[in-house]
Amino acid sequence: MIVIIDYGMGNLKSVRNALNFLGLDNKISSDEEDIKNAKALILPGVGAFPDAMDTIEKLSLDKIIKEEVRKGKPLLGICLGMQLLFEKSFEGIKRNGLGLLKGNIVKMTDDKENNIKVPHIGWNSLIYNKNDELISSIDEGNFVYYVHSYFAQGYNDEDLVTYSEYGENKIPGIVRCKNIMGAQFHPEKSGTVGLSILKNFGELIK
Template structure:
């Protein structure tokens, strides 16, 4: 069972529908007990970093997420969910994240239109350190749908499996062991997004 974490900051139903269409069993959860029982986790997210972390803290989900990831349970972060994986965000202040990945979340510069919204190319990282690849089958001809004003600056670039470019090169997808993240919305990214969600589901099952 792939459990989608509901903490009031995600487009849960569209993610669940996409996974169900691919034949994966899913449920929407919001308790630490359900996190412990799950086979894999998805942390979606739309909105502000601080608000999302505050919600995770208030629901007592931070430690269960960290503990399950430490035990090897696969987790996928989508959009804001990916950003929450990092150590620090500078979105309207300085805020601590889940620290599942090393690095910071920073804002696009004013020389581009913010937010970055719409379709953009995916660029596979040939230097990525992969055991099993969530980005399998993706080429530089593929596009995904983005909506974000902030992006990750990871300390380890070999944890980036897909790049994109919007005035600056930024991580479109990351992978470190059982931790996976997508800055774009796979559920809104047509066949490419479905392929990536399928890759995640097959890594779990």
């Protein structure tokens, strides 16, 4: 069972629809027992980092997530959910994240003369930094779908699996440190490539 963590700021149904399509047993929940009994967790997210962390801490989900990750449970953050895995964000205000990965979340730079606009919305290709089970059987250069204005910097390079280039911005696409994983793009909206990534995530818990 994969639990999609519900804290009121995620694209829950689209993630669940993708998992259902793949035949991966899943449940949307914020219940502590459900999270503890899950074989893996997905932390989705759409919106502002400070609001998301405020809600997560109010529901004490931060403590539960960290406890389960310490046990070795696979965790996949998606979009804002990936950003929440890092130490700090500077989206509007300086705000601590979950601190599961080294790095900070900062705003992208734009270059309107070269049509590099923020937010970064649309399809972009993946460049591989290293091999990983999450990208097994997926060719480098495939396109995935992004919607974001902020991205991770100051991360451990060994945590970087794939990235995309957008003007001067090197956007971490997939990050992973052992059982802690993140995708800045939306795999559930990235066609067959995204579904393959979610399928590979599901394979980790078999």
